[in-house]
Amino acid sequence: MKGNEAIGEGAVRAGCRYFFGYPITPQSELTHYLAKRLPEVGRLYMQAESEVASINMVYGASGAGARVMTSSSGPGISLMQEGLSYLAGAQLPCVVVNMMRGGPGLGNIAPSQADYFQATKGGGHGDYHLIVLAPNSVQELVDIMKKAFDLADRYRNPVMVMADGIMAQMMEPVELDDQYQIEIQPKPWAATGKVDHEGKNLINSCYVIPEEMESLNFILRDKYSEINKNEQVCEEYQLDGADIVLVAFGTASRICRAVVEKARAQGIPVGMIRPISLWPFPADFIGTAANRVKCFLSVEMNMGQMVEDVRLSVCGKAPVYHYGRFGGMVPTVRDVLEEVKKIYSGGAGQ
């Protein structure tokens, strides 16, 4: 199954009932898949006039209580940032897929991880967080969609799933779990008309009185600290006895896995930590690992973004390096292995 189709099928199986989106490469095949698949199961696929309209249609549908998603890539995700801020402010659940591409600007359609800051540090205005998930295989693309919708509903917060053009196009075998039961909790806050509930429901992020706005921010802050406590997820690989630990997510983590194997075969003790949740960042696990390893190398398809979170997690306990290719270029196993050897011979080996 192709990555783009895997996300689509994952969304359908997660009970997504509405999709609003606008075409952009390299996620167009996801929209093609859903345009065909959603009506088959009696649900709605709708092409909006822009990404700005898409995210606001998502806002309306989510506020009306539906499981809803959109997807896009770099430039389109930028256009959605205002809407994402409103969704976070009004505490509305939804899933947004970003198939990252080379940038800045129009850039290209080649794979990239350069939207890490945008996704994890806000992107839109105001104090808010998205929950950000980064799968690294086609199987995980399917599985993570359920998790994404469940987290969105549980915390009433937008969830972003980050991948790239390679994962979108990649084909790998997938096992589809037919046992998954969709359990959608009631949404008494949804504005579906007063016929459905006592009193008046309001979907809103506007509080002109600063004290009232601060109250909402307190609620958000408490929610984010709960998410941070509960939802940090990462995967470790060959961490036992590792002196050098690679930190990588998504496509870069697949490359790094091969690097770990080759390095180990050559007697260099390398391991890997793969953050699956980019926000909340798995700071606790990395911070603990920092007590027993010599250094970290953050391998990213950008100029050095996640490395800042790795440094904060490591908190000075070990040096943290960065290796990146950008603009749509992908690091090769050979290049990363060279970098590992350089670091190893430069001190981490002693």
Place this chain on the structure above:
Amino acid sequence: MLEEIYIAGFGGQGALSTGQLLAHAGLMEGKYVSYVPIYGVEKRGGVANCGVTISNQQISSPLVTEPTVLVVMNSLSLERFEKAVVPGGLIIINSSLVEPRVQRTDIRVLPICANEEAESLGDPMVANNVILGALLEITRVVAIETVSEALKDVLPVRRHDMIPVNVKALEKGAELVREYNNLFKE
């Protein structure tokens, strides 16, 4: 067993569908497979390459940057990817289209006039499967019978009348390799 196969050509030459056929056959044999296409922004006639990884173990990186087998369908790709092949690796060249001029001496090179062979089978469309047959005979990465079976899934039903000639092409490729090997033995 780990084969990292890179198939490189122009859009329309069938590099991507050949890669998908191979990956699908690997899947049918219960192996770990991955398939990653790489193509240009042109909708027709641009670069169309793909990497297929087939392994008995979980695949670490699905990106084929150092192929064990390189299949070349245009001269541009030969120039570009010859250096990437692992030492001891294999380059299969469609010599109907590409002058098989290879600089490296630490790899095996197999030129096949796939277009002519396909025409002799009565269908110029099956040239890629002549090459694929040869690749299977050398690497044994999946059985030729599995690929023949996989055609049923990969080809749309309205094209199923094409299966026999495609199977013939696969067998022809394998036969050419056997002949080639015998030549060296003599």
Place this chain on the structure above:
Amino acid sequence: MRKVFSRPVSLKDVPFHYCPGCNHGIAHRLIAEVIDELNIQDNTIGVAPVGCSVFTMDYFDIDMFQASHGRAPAVATGIKRVLPDRVVFTYQGDGDLAAIGTGEFVHAAARGENITLIFINNAVYGMTGGQMAPTTLIGQKTKTSPQGRKHEVNGYPIKVCEMLPPLEGTAYVARVAVHKPKSIIQAKKAIKKAFEVQIKGLGFSLVEVLSACPTNWGLSPIEAVTWLEENMIPYYPLGEFKTPTAGVI
């Protein structure tokens, strides 16, 4: 004693924040009266814009959404697609609808989205303090056209009601004013028709309401009413621009 006049049930008993002589209050009341008369208070969902009338979200006693600037028709689309049996309307000013939200209202109309847009045109930006709007008249002075709007610099005012009828998805388009009793009665009729068009599932409806903004026009409420009559109506003629061909009301 018989009660002959009271606050519509669909309006909350809260003080409005609008300026003296502002026509938002009249427009609110007309919508609320229509909701009451059609007995749809429990089934109606409103979408408030960005601008002075963002507070409609607090004034109507119905479920409401507050939308980002210009996007109310997209938000309403999302709601209506999820809840097709509810009555969904947006309330938007001229900056919200005819400047930043041009894409959204045109495409909602083109899709024949079965929603109603109430479009308040007072030819000026209110909440941000009296800047030029897309509907500001040629020669009209605002904070950002202090010499009066010049077409060489700012182009011409947008006539929304004249733009929409060619789009097949539009079912009902009308322009009304709320500056004197007779026009207020007509305005209510148009708003009611628009809601009825939606209830019958006939497609997109929009009612443009010419409205006075004495504060930002720099006029007294009485002068503002006269200014509207003498300047706006000649450029923005009142009337029905499109009525449904099927399902006659």
